[in-house]
Amino acid sequence: MDSALIPEGVKRCSFGKFALGIIIVGGVLLWGVYAMLLVWLKGLNQTNMNDFYGFALWIWADLGVIALGGGAFFTGLLRYVIGKDELKNIINCAVLIGFICYSSALLILAIDIGQPLRGWFIFWHANVHSMLTEVAFCLSCYFAVLTIEYIPLILENRQLNKVPFFHNLAHNMHEVMAIFAATGAFLSFFHQGSLGGVAGVLYGRPFAVREGIFIWPWTFFLFTWSAAAYGPCFTLFVTRLMEKITGKKLVKQNVINLLAKISGWTMGTYIIAKIIDTWYWAAATAPALGLNLIDFYSNNPFYGIWILIAEIVVCGVIPAAILLTPKGRSNSTLLFTAVSLACIGVLINRWVMVLQVMAVPVMTFENWVMYIPSWQEVATTILPVAYGVILVMISFRYLPIFPQERELNP
Amino acid sequence: MKEEGKHKKAKKYGMVINLDECTGCGACMVACMAENNVPFKEDESNKLDSIAWMRVYKLTNGKSYPEADICYLPRPCMHCEGDHGHSPCVSVCPATATDYSHETGIVSQIYTRCFGCRYCMGACPYHARYFNWWDPVWPEGSTKYLSPNVSPRMRGVVEKCSFCFHRYQLAMDKAYFEGRTELEEDEYQTSCTQACPAGAITFGDLNNPEHKVHQLAKPDNKHGGRPGNPNVFRLLERLGTNPKVYYMSSREWVRRAGDNYLDNEDFAKNYRR
Numbered sequence: 001m002d003s004a005l006i007p008e009g010v011k012r013c014s015f016g017k018f019a020l021g022i023i024i025v026g027g028v029l030l031w032g033v034y035a036m037l038l039v040w041l042k043g044l045n046q047t048n049m050n051d052f053y054g055f056a057l058w059i060w061a062d063l064g065v066i067a068l069g070g071g072a073f074f075t076g077l078l079r080y081v082i083g084k085d086e087l088k089n090i091i092n093c094a095v096l097i098g099f100i101c102y103s104s105a106l107l108i109l110a111i112d113i114g115q116p117l118r119g120w121f122i123f124w125h126a127n128v129h130s131m132l133t134e135v136a137f138c139l140s141c142y143f144a145v146l147t148i149e150y151i152p153l154i155l156e157n158r159q160l161n162k163v164p165f166f167h168n169l170a171h172n173m174h175e176v177m178a179i180f181a182a183t184g185a186f187l188s189f190f191h192q193g194s195l196g197g198v199a200g201v202l203y204g205r206p207f208a209v210r211e212g213i214f215i216w217p218w219t220f221f222l223f224t225w226s227a228a229a230y231g232p233c234f235t236l237f238v239t240r241l242m243e244k245i246t247g248k249k250l251v252k253q254n255v256i257n258l259l260a261k262i263s264g265w266t267m268g269t270y271i272i273a274k275i276i277d278t279w280y281w282a283a284a285t286a287p288a289l290g291l292n293l294i295d296f297y298s299n300n301p302f303y304g305i306w307i308l309i310a311e312i313v314v315c316g317v318i319p320a321a322i323l324l325t326p327k328g329r330s331n332s333t334l335l336f337t338a339v340s341l342a343c344i345g346v347l348i349n350r351w352v353m354v355l356q357v358m359a360v361p362v363m364t365f366e367n368w369v370m371y372i373p374s375w376q377e378v379a380t381t382i383l384p385v386a387y388g389v390i391l392v393m394i395s396f397r398y399l400p401i402f403p404q405e406r407e408l409n410p
Numbered sequence: 411m412k413e414e415g416k417h418k419k420a421k422k423y424g425m426v427i428n429l430d431e432c433t434g435c436g437a438c439m440v441a442c443m444a445e446n447n448v449p450f451k452e453d454e455s456n457k458l459d460s461i462a463w464m465r466v467y468k469l470t471n472g473k474s475y476p477e478a479d480i481c482y483l484p485r486p487c488m489h490c491e492g493d494h495g496h497s498p499c500v501s502v503c504p505a506t507a508t509d510y511s512h513e514t515g516i517v518s519q520i521y522t523r524c525f526g527c528r529y530c531m532g533a534c535p536y537h538a539r540y541f542n543w544w545d546p547v548w549p550e551g552s553t554k555y556l557s558p559n560v561s562p563r564m565r566g567v568v569e570k571c572s573f574c575f576h577r578y579q580l581a582m583d584k585a586y587f588e589g590r591t592e593l594e595e596d597e598y599q600t601s602c603t604q605a606c607p608a609g610a611i612t613f614g615d616l617n618n619p620e621h622k623v624h625q626l627a628k629p630d631n632k633h634g635g636r637p638g639n640p641n642v643f644r645l646l647e648r649l650g651t652n653p654k655v656y657y658m659s660s661r662e663w664v665r666r667a668g669d670n671y672l673d674n675e676d677f678a679k680n681y682r683r
Contacts, residue, residue: 014553040575043565044526045543050458052537054528069490114526114566121505121525129496132504132529204649206670289648290670362535362646364667365469365483369458 005398007158009406012397025389032383034180036111044114046376050297052369053358057235058112061381063350065101065108066139068343070231072098072146073181073188078262080181089255092153092401094235099150101390102143102386109136111380131197138191145184149177156400189224198222199353206289207296208357210281218277219353225273230346232259233319233339240336242396248409250402257329260339264323265319269317269343278312296360300368304355311352315345422491422515422635423573424616424654425603426485426626426642429664431610432466432481439464439607442486444555445574447562449546452606463487463571464602471663481664484611486602487538487571488645488653489517491635498651499530499539515616515654516573523568531568535646536653539570573613574600595621616654621670629658643668 001015011019039046049056075094079087110116122136155161155170193216198210200217210217236259243250282293297305322328322338329335359368374380395401434584442448442464469481490497495510497517507524510517545565548556556562559576563569583597583657585591595614603613614621616629628638634652637643642658643665659665666677 011580043545044541045565049528049539049541050456050543051461051531052458054531054541095422112527114528114568115524115564118505118523118525121507121523122527124506125505125523127501127503127506129501130504130529132502132527136504137433162416202498202533203492204533204646204651206649287672290672290675292672295670358532362670363537364650364670365467366537 002398005157005159007398007400007406008123010409014075018393018397021393022390025386025393029386029390032386034127035379036383039111039380040116045110046374047096048372048377050369052372053371055354055358056371057355057373057377057381058108060347060351060354061384062105062108062112063354064347065104065384066192067193067227067346067350068234069098069101069105069175070188070192070227071233071235072101072149072231073184073261074228074231074266075235076149076181077185078170078259080178081185084262086258089402090235090239090259092403093239093251095146095149095153095230096217096392096395096401097238097388099146099397100126100388102139102146104388105139106143107384108380109139129202131194131358133210134194135191135198138187138194142184142187142191145187147182148173148180152177153395153399155403157398161322162213167274169406186328188227191391192224192227193220196220196353199357205357205362206286206291207359207360207390209284209285210277216248222270222274222277223268225266226346226349229263229270230342232263233267233323234347236260236263236335237339237343238392239334239402240339242392246396248405252404252408253330255404256335257326260323260329260335263339263342264320264329267316267320268324271312271320274312276318278308296356300359302370303359303368307348307352307356308403311345311348315341315348319345391400411510418600420512420515422616422629423578423598423614424515424623424627424629424656425486425600426612426623426656426658428610428612429481429657429659431608432482432484432606433608433610434466434468435607436466437605437607437666438484438611439466440600441573441601442571445557445560445601446572447546447556447560448569449542449544449548449562451544456562459541459543461542461569463538463540463569465537469664469667472539475579477662478559479663481659481661481667483657484602485538485645486600487517487573488536488651488655489515489571489573489652490653491515493634493650499537500531502529504529514575514578516575516578517570518572518575519568519570521561521563521567526566526568528568535649535651539568541568542566546633572623577601589629623656626658629656641665645669 006012071094075087075091078084079091110119113119126133152170152173155166160166196219197217200210200219202208210219212218239251297303319338319342321332361367422526439462446463448461451460464484464486467483467485471479494606495512497510500508500510500517505523505525507520508517508530528541540564542563546562581593585593600613603611612622612626612671614623616624618624625641629635630638637656641660642656644653644656645668647669671677
């Protein structure tokens with residue numbers, strides 16, 4: 001039925017099967033849209049946030065998808081600026097994931113604010129001292145860059161590409177893509193960093209605050225570094241997942257190995273920096289404010305020291321060690337385990353830097369505050385996931401996302 | 411008039427709350443809500459999302475009879491100065507919806523500019539900032555009793571104690587009309603100060619040696635305003651928020667409860683760092 005739109009030389013499932021998949025995921029999407037409309041129409045009272053928990057599930061999801069989408073800027077930097085040519089075979093996938101993650105992040109931000117119609121105030125009345133201002137500007141600009149990077153991919157659709165103007169436009173955009181990749185990397189450095197800065201500058205919150213250099217707390221650099229390390233892992237995770245679902249090899253092993261190796265080195269160095277940061281914070285920063293490390297991980301029903309171990313050791317040191325060894329990278333089970341753990345690790349880090357920050361009591365006569373999200377919050381958090389799945393399904397079916405697919409599946 | 415204003419000495423309005431005198435009656439909370447049109451819910455049992463610009467905490471020393479002791483601690487906005495006006499909340503607001511006035515030392519909140527990101531709430535360690543989760547619902551007839559000097563807030567924005575700033579504006583209007591640029595101590599007082607039956611709250615200009623707040627707190631402006639009076643302390647002094655609300659108590663456990671200390675720390679030596 002839609003075979004004219006499918007890239008030449010590749011096989012796709014029947015249209016009926018594809019449509020059924022879209023309908024099922026679309027149902028989840030509609031559930032999320034319904035919750036989103038409830039929040040927009042009735043306000044944030046639809047959530048379980050409160051005056052002690054002003055930042056909650058959505059901000060975690062926001063930081064999470066931005067970190068996972070970091071594969072786009074880092075792979076782009078490696079491919080177009082540093083010149084790792086093999087990565088051209090996975091860059092489209094990285095760009096697609098980045099586009100989904102960043103559009104989701106912007107949508108979440110639009111849902112999360114109490115007065116959505118005033119969202120533009122962040123640009124109009126910008127406070128240059130606020131990390132959130134930097135986030136808003138860089139995030140919006142980088143989303144524009146990602147859109148520019150995604151457009152030529154759309155124009156390469158079999159039918160669209162027949163139109164000479166679209167064909168030439170896509171070709172010319174590819175020619176200048178290095179400029180956009182470099183711009184994207186520059187913007188990403190700042191917005192990933194400023195998201196880290198959002199927590200690090202909270203000097204009223206001993207759990208979050210970090211020393212730093214000039215105006216930038218160490219979390220600024222750690223967030224950028226971790227996005228560069230863990231983002232490509234999510235690209236590899238999605239690629240592997242798509243290979244499993246479609247039952248086809250989509251990217252050659254040498255490309256996977258190269259990205260995994262680079263990610264392993266970035267992750268290894270990041271985790272060393274993270275350990276040093278945590279040690280200094282626990283040994284110097286917190287005690288100077290009258291607090292011990294264990295104060296942040298005790299006297300509450302959820303946040304134990306396990307979360308620190310899970311983030312740094314289980315989902316940091318272990319995946320980095322796997323990715324750094326040739327054996328680990330070449331064994332598909334080990335590789336998939338490593339990239340899965342890495343994705344969980346960066347999500348734990350973002351969770352801790354948002355939700356645990358809010359939960360920890362600061363005044364001596366207060367207690368920990370626990371929070372369970374409402375169904376509306378859960379639904380609106382699942383909404384971007386459903387939207388992402390749909391966009392991946394459509395893009396994979398109709399666009400040449402994986403250039404090696406035809407060669408690998410003759 | 412503008413020129414005169416330029417040469418005026420900057421004010422630093424602040425409070426000293428005597429915790430040994432506070433009975434925990436809550437009159438300050440009630441007065442604050444009435445004065446500032448603070449909205450309330452039909453069911454106020456969940457304190458996590460109810461608005462109280464002034465909130466009274468109950469502290470205990472954790473000991474059993476006969477050594478058991480309690481203390482009530484009223485907590486308005488601390489109007490932190492931080493480092494040169496970079497108070498925790500002001501520096502993070504992305505839309506400049508909250509500001510630190512170097513003229514009065516008061517941290518303002520511009521309700522019509524706030525878009526409800528709540529970053530300031532996350533930044534405030536005192537939980538002095540509140541979000542309007544609902545539009546205010548005033549019981550029938552009660553709108554007649556709202557203060558005409560304070561704008562009610564809509565759903566989706568953050569609000570907090572303003573040190574009854576509208577009273578400052580009214581007092582200044584009166585002073586200008588009378589050809590003055592300076593206020594007398596009693597011309598500008600917050601509603602909680604006036605409502606306290608025990609006289610536990612003292613309000614005034616911390617920069618003015620003639621004002622009682624200055625005499626009680628003896629603030630050392632060269633060292634972030636830390637108190638010179640050994641019985642006076644500020645909440646979470648060590649964070650560097652540089653608050654303008656001081657607390658006074660003769661009881662050491664109360665002063666110690668104002669901040670976090672390591673178990674092996676010499677409290678007497680460190681508590682006013």
